[in-house]
Amino acid sequence: MQRQLIPKRLNSDRSYISPIVLPGRGISRKIRCPIIQSPLAGVTDQIFRQLVRKWAPEALLFTEMVNATSLELGFGSNKMKEIEEEKGPIGVQIFDHRPDAMIKAAQKAEASGAFLIDINMGCPVKKIAKKGGGSGLIREPKLAEKIVKNVCDAVKIPVTVKTRLGWCEETADPIAFARRMQDAGAQMITMHGRTRKQGFSGNANWEAIAQIKSHLDIPIIANGDITNVEEAIKCFEITNADGLMVGRGSLGSPWLVGQIYSELRGQNIIKTPTxxxxxxxxxxxxxxxxxxxxxxxxxxxxxxxxxxxxxxxxxxxxxxxxxxxxxxxxxxxxxxxxxxxx
Ligand SMILES: Cc1cc2nc3c(=O)[nH]c(=O)nc-3n(C[C@H](O)[C@H](O)[C@H](O)COP(=O)(O)O)c2cc1C
The missing domain is CATH 1.10.1200 (Non-ribosomal Peptide Synthetase Peptidyl Carrier Protein; Chain A)
Structure with missing residues (x-):
């Protein structure tokens, strides 16, 4: 299905690229580049991030998601340790269904120099969701709320949530869920415009993200199907989001975040590599x-x-x-x- 709305090219009066400030609880953070590289398990390791940085020195990048229980058991801490050596803002994304493990993981991430802590509430993988982690938390809003509250109380840096429109279309109530996460202390929400049932198929629903945006006080990042500057502008126009997160478009194209950002600024246009x-x-x-x-x-x-x-x-x-x-x-x-x- 083709998207209908074709907005004009970037109008210089309308800035799609205002920085986003997150107050934190003691340590505030400013996201200067609102085009964000998504966490991608098996992809956004330290080396991939170094490549993304070549084109997008200021952009917020993420670790691959870190399993908080594995971390407690002594595995996976290298994903956090690595960021100590890296320049530029890097968010650590953690996932689990156990609040205690999430607290410890968040504290470790903060100690490693994380720019912010992101809580994964979107991962569709069965064995994670079944236990109540990742997208499983959408079906357990009370537990999701507790995790956000506990993690927020445990660290000074901002805590954010990345989630989906719902578990499935029939039960989805993303506005209520996002508001609950906001009230629990999340300082920004990244919304992937698909349900868990959709996985990665079909078009991301940017209109639904617009609805959520209009009911939130905290910044919202729109995610899903951003693969070039035209789509980025369309997505900004439709959703009115504060920023965009680029996912699969960057597979094999670590220049994409920098390219979109530079084109939105109308300067230093980075050409797609030859x-x-x-x-x-x-x-x-x-x-x-x-x-x-x-x-x-x-x-x-x-x-x-x-x-x-x-x-x-x-x-x-x-x-x-x-x-x-x-x-x-x-x-x-x-x-x-x-x-x-x-
Ligand atoms: C290979 C792969 C790995 C992913 N790993 C993560 C992850 O670790 N954490 C997360 O929040 N989302 C993860 N995602 C979801 C993406 O971050 C993003 O939300 C999704 O792909 C939608 O954006 P897109 O349509 O631009 O790809 C992953 C997606 C893919 C394809």
Missing amino acids: AKMKIKLSLEHLEKLLSKKGDHGLLIARKHLSWTCKGFAGSAELRKNLLRAQTPQEAIRILEKELIKN
């Missing part, structure tokens, strides 16, 4: 992963390389060859050879 730049970027991504993870880096790199090496002559063949590469050296050779051709 074939040569994409191949160079792939080499850089692969080499960074190899130097951090050893040969295992190749396995992690494969999906990124196939996402990035797209949309240019010979890219299908290149992807096939990269997938077949048995060793990191072979993958590097393939990319270097392709670079000479371009």
